[in-house]
Amino acid sequence: MVEKALISGNEAIGYGAIYADCTHYFGYPITPQNELIEFMAREFPELGRTFVQAESEFASINMVCGAALTGVRAMTSTASTAFSLMQEGISGIASMELPCVIVDVQRGGPGAGSTQHSQMDYLLATRCAHGGYKNIVLAPFSAQEGFELTQLAFYLADKYRIHVILLSDGLLGQMYESVELKKLEFPPLPGKDWAMKGCAAHNYERTFIHNAPGIIGSYYDFMKRSKEKYERIKEEEVRYETYEIEDADIVLVSYGSTARAAMEAMYRARKEGIKAGLFRPITLWPFPREAINKMTEDKKNFLVVEDCMGQMIEDVELAVEGNAVINLVGSMDRNLPTGSGMILSKKVLEKIKSFG
């Protein structure tokens, strides 16, 4: 029998980490991800795993870097403002090609913004910090999916020796849902013979993993390796889901918690005789560009639903290559003009009806 639990989206990610055999968690409190760090503080030591509360996100991301260097499964979680703080560390992790998982439970911005939900980190998560590296970005839209994508994130991180961003949001994090707790099975992974454990572990040959590919060793080799890796990920790891897309005249494109409002609006539109469908990217990088492009053969109306001033819409624009009309339901369409305002299905439905 599969264990079921009524848990928040944040806790679901915590359970995902446990089921993925993540052994090291480093974090710093920030709203709206606090349930996650508290969950880890409660559960990890009991399981004999490592929990460390860092003094800042500068430190927590670099602790993740250090732990990942030794080959263990390590993760951290944070929210928007501190996700910005982590960027240098994440770039460092990219330069060392270390597998790890970074959870961003998005809150409002810019600056301290709000402590509540938003989807304003899309571009930061998918376009990354300095240095032109790439990372896989996974976006769950339910607690169940958060639980499962966390497990997938660790698998993909180890498969490609890359860091994975799990892009959640405040709404999803605070939402309580029933989750089936089940360990996912993945194909076998290569061993981590590159990991740093002291040179005795490698027959007294030193391991030197550094963050300066352009100073030490061959920059060209690093870039070539990275490029090949990114191409392989783009080839093999694009994930998305479609709903009622076959006969749709208007396609909603939405990810994360906002996709829930979009889905409801889509079904309400169908009841009213409007042929609407929903396209939900699960990997934000690699973005399902080809799948969207293919849709433009017979679909010319796209409505992007995201809780920001328009970020993912840029990827959709690139995908359709000018072959479709794109409208946006964004933060300006929240039911309240405040930090706690939300994009509701009613507004999305209005936008579907008035599309053009």
Add this chain to the structure above:
Amino acid sequence: MRCTNEEVISASPLRVFCILLLEEDVLQREVSKGRKMEDNNKDLRRLISGRPKCFMIAGSPLCAGCQHGTISRIIGEVIDDLGIVGKTIAVGGVGCHSMLVMSASKFDLTTALHGRAPALGTGIKRGTDGKAIVFTLQGDGDLAAIGMGDLINATVRGEKLTTIFFNNAGYGTTGGQMAPTTLIGQTTTTTPSGRSPDTGGFPIHVAELMAGLAGVAYSARCAVNTIAQYKRTKKAVRTAFQKQIDNIGYGFVEILSACPPLLKMRPTDARKWFEKHMFAEYPLGEFKNVDETKIQYQVET
């Protein structure tokens, strides 16, 4: 600044700063060109010849008159003496200080972002379940400016790490700017008329600061300008590693050194400047050496 080999060698009584890791025959040739060694000076002979077992033969990336070579050598000798090469992991900060260890060490090594070495070291220590011996190499920009929070909080968390702090009173790698450790009145490229307390503040005394923190088991300030100081420094570095090996607490050693390019001086003049001014601001000594960390007060739960 171009310096002759003779000048480099005569910049220090140890005469090993930049030729430390050259092959034996090259080394002997350099020495014979410089100054006639007194046959009875065994210490000097020992210091000049060979290299730590945990170092490979490598060209020195350091400038003429730089004392980081000597400090690096001490670290290597201590690791040899303690027999921990197989489980040592070094974390190099950003700056010249880790360059020699980086090019020569046989033990595992990684690099941290600017100032983040104690945080990275924490991750490594925890990732290896406390089994690895982890030490950080940090300069005064890396440690005392951008990385001060990381260092102090590593001790606050009670990490069992060792930090070797290279204090040369300025930023060497970036071309000679002011560091938190720059002396009052000292000219740098960002204090062209000398560091003024009004606008540039005061030199920071990290070894004393560390001694005041509960998680620190050992804190000392040393130098490497004479053979006697070299020996003291080696002892201090060894103790700082031992505190980690014995799982007592944080081990910290600040080592003063001269940086001729920073001072815009020839190696010999830089050493004179160093001896005249650095000791006046930064007293040498052991500021803390305890065998257990102390709990002041505990709430009963």
